[in-house]
Amino acid sequence: MFETVLIANRGEIACRIIRTLRRLGIRSVAVYSDADAGAPHVRLADDAVRLGPAPAAESYLHVPRILAAARETGAQAIHPGYGFLSEDAGFARAVREAGLVFIGPGEEALHVMGDKIRAKDRVAAAGVPTVPGFAEPAGERMPDAALAARAAESGFPLLVKPSAGGGGKGMQTAASLAELEQAIPAARRIARAAFGDDALLFERLVERPRHIEIQVLADAHGTVRHLGERECTLQRRHQKVVEEAPSPAVDTALRARLGEAAVAAAASVGYRGAGTVEFLLAPGGEFFFIEMNTRLQVEHPVTEAVTGVDLVEQQLRIAAGEPLAELPAEPAGHAVEVRLYAEDPARGFLPATGRILALDWPEGVRVDAGVEAGSEVTADYDPMLAKLIAHGADRAEALARLRAALETAVVLGVTTNLGFLGALLADPAVAAGELDTGLIDRLPEPGEPGSGDARLAPALVAADAMLERAARAEAAAADDVWVRARGFAVGGAAPPPRRRFEVRSAAFAGATDHAVAARAVTARADDGSAWVHTGGVTAWLAPEPRRAALDARLAELGRAGAPASPELRAPMPGTVTSLGAADGEAVEAGRTVLAIEAMKMEHRLEAPVDGVLELAVAVGELVQRDQLVARIRPAEAAEPEDRPGGPERPAEPGADPAQHASHEE
Template sequence: MRSSAPRPFERVLVANRGEIAVRVIRTLRRLGIRSIAVYSDADADAPHVRLADEAVRIGPAPATESYLDPERIVAAALETGAEAIHPGYGFLSEHAGFAEACRDAGLVFVGPGIEALEVMGDKIRAKRHVEASGVPTVPGIADPTLDDEALIAASASVGFPLLVKPSAGGGGKGMQVARDADELAAALPAARRIALAAFGDDTMLIERLIERPRHIEVQVLADAHGTVVHLGERECSLQRRHQKVIEEAPSPLLDAATRSRIGQAACDAARSVDYLGAGTVEFLVSDAAPDEFFFIEMNTRLQVEHPVTELVTGIDLVEQQLRIAAGEPLAITQQDIELHGHAIEARVYAETPHRGFLPSTGEVLAWRAPVGDGVRVDAGIDEGLEITAHYDPMIAKVITFGSDRAEALDRLDRALVDTVVLGVDTNIAFLRRLLADPAVQAGDLDTGLIDRMPEGDAAAVSPWLVDAAALRFASDDVADRLTSSDGGPTAWQSAAGWRPGSVRHVEVLLAPRDHPHDVRTVVAEPDGAAARPADSVVRVGDDGAVWVHGDGESVAFVRIDRRARAEQRRAATERGGLAAEPDLRSPMPGTVTAVFAADGDRVEEGDAIVAIEAMKMEHRVVAAVDGTVRLSVAVGDLVSRDQAVARIEPHPAASGPQSIDGPHEGAVANASDQE
């Protein structure tokens, strides 16, 4: 991935944030190009800002007022004397208007031409366009003039099940599955609402849902001199709600002949729009017929999962983007490109898997990236950084390379064990459980595999984690007493549980933060029975929660007040034995986007009460019991995690225990928008 060619630009502005900005800046530094970062108020001290040679503030935290504002980005580039703008991925990377604004300002947009962005950015138009070039597509309805009623009527010609997709969207945001006409009637307005809020365009298209599909994408490079090459494929079938989780290259499904055919189809699609730069053509491949493939869409930018292609080809895709944008011809031919070994990438998200993968926010209390043979980490976080609800929840990517797939899988699992993130919940434990699945080990993948996985036991916690947290709580108690003492330390103040003739160790009442009903009484002993791993890390958050990591596990514990616990039990008794709390709480920090019931309405268990959006995801909070709703919020209100948004006053006839596992119960994830 080294190059001795002259640098294509002197100064480049990176119009993005997080791990992609860090990754692009590293290539700029290697090529000797001066890098310019942009940042919002939320990212003033972010790693990409510190890594760049220069940095420019572009606005407040909301993306619409900073990273999504073309005028601010272009002004920052002109102000700093940048010759080109690299958009990374997401934000403005596929925005034709932004590319046009760059051109009008005399700046080079490191990406494809405006025609390619316009054609491939519209799924309906893209599908029609590639069909004309002989690229196979999924049967469906792609007519922007049809309203919901007409789409439902036309769906009979396609047949169920169907996939509803926003035409202007990407990354799965707003996608809905409909298995009959009734589900389609409900899915269309929901998808339109999400699409309009996210993309400003609620045009829908409908496609036949291919059961047990494999999601295969092909990386292409195209220069301004007519050369188009592909760099092999990536397997992206491990998805959750159309959100890619683990990607690998090459695919364990394709043989050499199919690889050549699908690569040629990808090149044909790119050539049809005079594509320029790096792009990805996505296909569905039937698991039952791996020699058949169907075009889904073309992503006219660098992909999140591009590192696996870089590792098996040895080609720096960001460098190629820059050289192509500078007008240089590709220095490689199709015959030069060979795939060696195997690479796998796992996306680390700030999210809570046992809460329906809801986004998690907070300060990063500890961060340690894994190292070792064949390990690569692309990350945009550091200790002290605040993970907010303003941006996508992906915080890092752990990528491993091996001589074969088995070695790459083994290295990835070990790398995830060594990855430490405390202060926010992550999906690391879930990723390890996914990698251990027999189907994943065998390469028998499809896009529904994760949905079919049994739920893990989120409440299962290693004894040493509990002991370590209890000891930290007890130690903090002693420290607090010493700090608050005016007379200085004495035996009566510093000896926890001290009594004449013996020491009675302190009993600590604690529970996992997200399972407050799983209360445990623990004797805090320095020499506890559970052995503590050598790599353990303990941190305390501003809210007093104790975070513990070790041997691949991470858990946050909260101290339980004995009096408050007794009051909770008494309140449950007064509710007639109902264990469900009457307060409905926000499962995440975000904005209230919809209210489905009026104050005083009678509702039933399972009825949607409010919708909350954050990190490009919308979630519904539903009633846990039958009763009368009392609202605490309105549309547009900002809410914090676990904030009460409504109260359900149970009907007098309600009886019988109903188990609930904390304030997150009843949160239903509706859509997501990470690729």
């Protein structure tokens, strides 16, 4: 076994790997960027080496620096975690050529399974069923128009997927030729930026499927075994949200068939280590190969919970040349995992940033986290904060434990999907196990609650009390008598007026009927806003000045029947990746005028009205949330000297700047 292992990753996966290394008595080495200098994984490791600035291209994707860190710390092996370089055949080769052990599969497996087209051809030759579709010829790029024409002949709906990469990044759906004409360039653009390869794969979209994956382990002696399935059907924008093991739709016979196909897929590339073979399961029981992830998965803890097998330990033992041990034949109990993201469900699940002011994880469940109180959540990396995993004797018990955990989990300082997860687990279809990959998309969009929402009453009281205590403390410490005197009345001091609050975000994780203990956890942000968690409710509240409240009410009165705003503002912090129209060009309402990407997500902004486009940004520019990026003016009102961004900027509709994109799942 190895004495020292370097983890070429960050966040919760680095922390999780370090815990197993520590249990086995193996020295751990962390690497970090400037943005992660104070991150938990850096302190948890026995040693840590700085790689470079925050952009991944200059740190976590910089192979020479990672290898230098391994050499200087005496590491014998490198564990890539997931994302970043974990499925990069060139990185695996560089590690081997440096005389180190890559804790992952061989280069052939990475090369074949790292490309969906090659992978599909290889497993089909091994007898594994695949989804009908077509791909661009190897080494060639068909014109977008030719691709669209061929796709139209194949029929809709279609799934457009980057051949390289994984984790749903860049994946687009198209139900018509018009949608396909936008989906193809969008998929190419994201694939080129994220993976350096813009080859595309087209597959028929299987209606209402389940997403089932099989965990496999394979040693260097030719033994390949599987550890059963995980249900990963609950997805949003092709990103997994909830995972569980075993699947409520898989019985012993189907598990054996899926396992046999997964083992055949892994054996077709001489696989070694831990990997996951993913399938679509149609309502009638037919299944199709999607892809193979040649690494540890985000959702691996649910398999560990029902098998008792530490998958990281198995990776280490296999990489050290040990033969594969016997594995459990059937799962014990049931496990469910949710992914906690820094995102705002009320704003279309757009990524959120900020400093975590308070954090309190629930008891009775496993929490794999890479953040703590004081951590800064930035747009540099994937927005996942943690995973919460509950295990029970059966599915109902596991779900109940996880829902109770979500009600008591406290994350203040950054908007999260905590409330959405609680509501999702309480959905009748989810509770009954009647799942398909489109279920989340069919749910009502989470609304933006107002301060009049009765569920927010305890949070408003707690926020008011916290800010009043802070105001009293500041007044008591002030030198100015006019500051210390906080109002008066005949017969004594006047009571402070009750504050009005603007609700910036609110999450209602308490979806059960029973009352959650009304313990209030509060935190005050630097801008004077209040964060509160109480009774399963997490709220971000900004004190509303009286004048602002009056202006808001007057604006609301005049809003009915008003035309759509001609201004387009950035819905999230990110980078402008493309322009769909030139500055000064006439556009119609609904036309895509620009795209912004951050944290693995591309958001396209459309013209709200007909008129002339006036751009305030250029391709490659970094923008902040709510920043004005464009304006649409009626043709007769658009004057070139009155541009929203100052000097006129040239349009760059075909540009694609070199930029870093998160490679995490």
